[in-house]
Amino acid sequence: MKTLDEHNRERKEEIKKLGLEPIKENAGVLCPKCQAEMYYLTPGLCFFEMGTTLPQTQVRCSKCMYEGSMTV
Ligand SMILES: [Zn+2]
Numbered sequence: 001m002k003t004l005d006e007h008n009r010e011r012k013e014e015i016k017k018l019g020l021e022p023i024k025e026n027a028g029v030l031c032p033k034c035q036a037e038m039y040y041l042t043p044g045l046c047f048f049e050m051g052t053t054l055p056q057t058q059v060r061c062s063k064c065m066y067e068g069s070m071t072v
Pocket residue numbers: 031032033034035036061062063064065066
């Protein structure tokens with residue numbers, strides 16, 4: 001059986017792979033670095049970050065490719 005850390009790492013990789021799909025859904029937020037619009041990397045998919053109880057989803061900047069997690 002794999003550990004929780006291993007599982008989370010694998011899930012992150014899967015989410016990253018899914019993120020390569022050209023689906024662009026506006027997340028309704030601006031990039032903290034360049035103020036451009038951000039898009040959901042994996043629309044409809046969310047995850048729980050360690051140490052939090054709030055579901056998160058990955059978002060990416062349409063301009064500088066900055067990535068972050070957004071509470072949904
Ligand atoms: Zn940006």
